[in-house]
Amino acid sequence: MSQDSRKLRIERPTMPAGGWGSVQEVGTILLQQRVPLKDSRLLLHQNKPDGFMCVSCAWAKPANPHPFEFCESGAKATAWETTSKAIGADFFERHTVAELAGWDDHRLEDQGRLTVPLRYDPASDRYRPIDWDLAFAEIGAALRGFDPKQVVFYSSGRASLETSYLYGLLARMYGNNNLPDSSNMCHESTSVGLQKTIGVPVGTVTLDDFAHTDCIFFFGQNVGVNSPRMLHQLQEARRRGVPVITFNPLRERGLVSFTNPQSPGEMLSGAETPISTQYHQVKPGGDTAAIMGLCKAIFARDDEARAAGEQRVLDTAFLQEHTQGLAEFEAAVRACSWEDIERESGLRRAALEDAAAVYCRSAAVMGVYGMGLTQHRNGVQNVAMVVNLLLLRGNIGKPGAGVCPVRGHSNVQGQRTVGITEKPELAPLDKLKEQYGFEPPRDKGMDTVEACEGILAGRVQAFIGLGGNFVRAVPERALMEAAWRALPLTVQVSTKLNRNHVVHGKASYILPCLGRIEIDRQRSGPQDVTIEDSTACMHGSRGMAEPVAATLRSEAAIVAGIAKATLAPNPRVDWDRWVDDYASIRDAIAATYPEIFHDFNARMWTPGGFRKPLAAANRIWHTDSGKAGFTVPEELAPAAVAGEGGGATLRLFTVRSDGQFNTTIYSHDDRFRGVYGSRMVIFMARADMAKYGLVQGELVALRCAADDGVARRVDGLAVVPYEVPEGCIAGYFPELNPLIPLWHHAKESKVPAAKAIDVVLERGRAT
Template identity: 70%
Template sequence: MSKESSGNEPTLPSGGWGSVKEVTNILLQEHIPLKGAAVMLKQNKPDGFMCVSCAWAKPAHPHPAEFCESGAKATAWEITSKKIGADFFRKHTVRELEAMHDHELEDLGRLTVPLRYDAATDKYVEASWDAAFADIGARLRAMDPKQVVFYSSGRASLETSYMYSLLARMYGNNNLPDSSNMCHESTSVALPKSIGVPVGTVVLDDFDNTDCIFFFGQNVGVNSPRMLHQLQDARKRGVPIVTFNPLRERGLVSFVNPQSPIEMLSGAETCISTQYHQLKAGGDLAALMGICKIVIEGDDDARMRGAARVLDVDFLAEHAHGFEEFAASARAADWDEIERESGLTRLALREAAEQYMRAKKVIGIFGMGLTQHRNGVENINMLVNLLLLRGNIGKLGAGICPVRGHSNVQGQRTVGISEKPELVPLDKLAQQYGFEPPREKGMNTIDACEAMVAGKVQALISLGGNLVRAVPDRDVMEPAFRNLPLNVQISTKLNRSHLVHGQDSWILPCLGRIEKDRQASGEQAVSMEDSTACMHGSRGQVEPVADTLLSEPAIVAGIAKATLAPNPKLDWDAWVADYSKIRDAIAETYPEIFHEFNARMWTPGGFRKPVAAAKREWKTETGKANFTVPGGLNADPDMPRAPDALRLFTVRSDGQFNTTIYSLEDRFRGVLDRMVLFMARADMERLGLKEGDWVSASAAVEETVKRSVDKLRVVEFPIPEGCVAGYYPECNPLIPLWHYAKDSKVPAAKSIDIRVTPTGGGSKRHLH
């Protein structure tokens, strides 16, 4: 089928020769064909380095090439031979750089020297590290600690994250927002209420023992392709995979394993999903209720007939609380509402339910398709409800599996990156370091954005990331970023957050995880936590791109020493000289998790932190696993619905990881640029649009703030009628800052009502 076939997505499988070509291209693009290929053989290995891309689990017995296309791109992006120093910034004003595309900015190469923004010339100019730390420290000492924000992306190591959280608390606040606030905070809020832990219960062994997988709102082929090995192995054993997603994502349709010579030569594909249900954006809550309704009513019927029970009645009696109330709500649920909200038929949901009822061990996998909704927390609790009905939590081959994004975003929370003081052992920190930690709740990412808009943030310190691009409501937020008195970015590459600068702005370039980190005691190693709560060590493999770089721990320590009063119980310099001392400190703070940290960090497959629910120990208020009753079946009930509106959900391409754009092309969706909207033919006909037409998208909310994205092209695509898909972060200006998940404040990026307006012209240049 031609990639330009009207209304049909490309049919190429994930993996295969397309993946090999992409890996080759990125190595050539970054001018590291031999170096990159050699380094990747150490990727995700027990004696190598942990991937800087996604957080998927690292096996104890890895494949010869334990990396995926996305991970290869992330590695090549970091160890590139391209670099930019003071000479580059002498030639370009910030205004000139602002005209460049985000992809072009990062593709310039690695940052190599500390830089300070000079308003008189509109340029970044080189400064010494000593000058940088002295100026930042002096500025912070003069500020109200409550109005300073310490943001972190999810890539910093456990060691750096621990130091960073300690810096913030010793400074005087819990303002520690991070990238999890943007994606999986709904998970961290939902799971403790339902099963008593903030993380998933599944490990890799469960995939080897499951007999059914239910998949919700996660694009494995782009965001965590190494999981395809587990999914392919499961399918080869005959394990059914039931998928719910508005788009037919290639990684969930078919896969050719690039590490299998037979598959590569024959083109043999593994069909991943045995059922694929294209529900409406936000339809998961209703779909899950429909499945639960069928399961519960099936059990009612079996009980009346004296047949074998459908529910795991022993599990429910011993381990569950609130079942009867939930069962009553499921029985009372209206099929017309379920079908309307989910976009699926009763017959389709019965097919899924029957598959669930035939299985004895079910894994429930989900991603941001569940978390990024107004009722995102309820979405996750509904998936828990489904799993609890047949005892599918706390036994081998079953459980709940949130798929995290950044490579250590879960680990950062484990060692103290949290705005919620109740999640951190503050009394222990007080004893350990002889200070009184702040007890007030800090700012999460949305809180920090709102405070910036209100002019109540004096300084933003960013440990990695590209926050300007990541946050919603861009046209509202960019002026707020520009008004910050102080903006400090700890970074490896140039990005938009450096250009939308504050009144006083610093760029502090750091070593990457894959680079050798030499300190006073020798080469250092770091550690991180994967999606399955397993901790891994990681050693740098390549020479640093410049000898002017400092490590992340050294930069955090430099800021701390310049800002805080000396503390006889904390020697920042000793920590930087020897990271094992940081790990000893982490073990003292969190002994249950990190005892014998230094000895265990090289355990093949990692060592796992205690996850009580995996052993059917429920650390909840009831002492049991809790069923929850949703308030309704609409995942976004507070978004005003206009009759002419379409429901937008944002997606990522195979050429990106979060805000990093490796290329403008998306081969899985058959487009060459990212300024597109994927629309159903019926919606195009209703609006009088044809393939390639120029359109403008605007948020369908009646407000004084105008939220729009212009110069988009229409692409006809198999997508549920009434829904439209567009790329993140390009569509972030359409998301109101106030449109976030209740309880978790995760931006509701998977459900935004928009109006699409033709602007004239049209072509197919954006298509392959």
């Protein structure tokens, strides 16, 4: 699992996002993955209205796309999936699972596509090929022997709407709502916070709003790595003179400047578009304090306007008609001292007042945020604070304004829309009962944290994974991996080898599936699927590459195969017909969710997608009060975890590199931060390095400061000087996940608080 720190090279990053660096990265990965020329041309169809939807991020797909409607990250994801590298049964003859467990994430996935169904053989410590029907029969027999409440059906976020619908139905017909997904690890704070405050669980902004906005506030979202296609909208806004105010602990290249690879003039001249007009390096966990400062400055300006008899800064008509709780929130803001705000945010009062001044003179403001806001103990509160800020001047429900959470996986939001949820109140259980003639379970299922707790306690008997790399993504790695090996059954539906296969249950199956980019041929012909983007728009997606192997089955066919082998026959559920023709699945989805998916098959190819109804976008508030609600924060910043002392205590936040997408590691390089050859690093302010007597490249260890009897430690981390708030350090996800206690999660949403972990730094050693 270790990476050789001797290979580490550190450079000073100066390049913008995009530009020749991006072009070179795309060319490199196409060559490394041995993508044939004919398949590299697939990129011309990526995110096009009649093509395939990107398998990485969920950023919106325009009705009138650019000639090359893909970014560096998306091209890497396409190359990773359409690689000509493949794993057959012979691979496991050469390698035991114990040997593979010592490989790092990149090396595992870089072996290529899985091509045959596999079953773990404990006698030889190898995976062996198994016939598809036999695999389904054995999995079904095992599932029928378990208590349904002790089985988890996890999904990673990439499965189509069609497959997700079938998967949710399988779990509920089996007898549980144990349907955690990757939302639990990233944007569940959004789903809880927005539902509570404005009555919808998703954002209100569309791509069209970028053309009408006159100010964008950015919070904790690294656009250059996680959603680079958004840089097109940001560049166009900046060319119109729209200010972009950024709050982020690190200065990220994509939020500093951008050279558009699709502009010959920019590429030849090296011209750069500055993105952020103000950049505030807020302390990790200090976002609530920063927004309190913004609001305090806004109220002060409103006071001045009233005293001078001028037009109010607050949108009083909107506030009176559409909101509740303003008085309580205003009182809390006025009572909050600038001293506390500056201490907890790490920002100066003058800087926050400057940002507030821009907000006050803007008529249409968007609030864009990512996991830098949601993966905190106060993640739900952070989301509610963004809503508070926007409500003050009526910046929800009008063109160019609104809340814009940027999601990760390309259909993670859509899975929730069609029933992947552990919360029974969010699923149309009565409709499913009427439609399919069974009694759906009504008790709450396990979310991701609860599933982990159940595994650690020995209560979970089986884990079915529809994609993903669960054991690598979750906190508490040392305890989780040990407990995982005690699971009676693990099943993974996957395209590539990852950590979840080499850390396995007693009985373990790998079921290799088609990728979204591949042609999915069923009895009625080639099949199309649908996905939902970050702006709640639904899009058709058509596979266009030949499958890497004829032995693969589609995700929908695999879910149906498990269902048929597990569940008693139901005359109202024809799994075979659904697999033969995905249009019949969409008809079923439309019958379950008519308000969203009426005429689904007719509308799925609408350029730009068709949007699900979002009441808040029309200033209709499906909240308990019928109005948008201001929320008074419980605390300015989360308290430090109980510590042991005896070392340098720092606040760690995890980040991703431009060489990865979630747990998929394309390379060990991060050119935007000038780190090459290793991911085993921490980024540290030079002042902190001097304070602790550290030099560039020196190895240190980190251990979690929590004093709960569990040892959490990562060794062999090289120190990299970087512009980080003092007292804070950054390091890569998922390498530093072992430092996160399972209980260290957001209140209300249970999202792991990976963006603020208190750690003790020690002189380290290589692993």
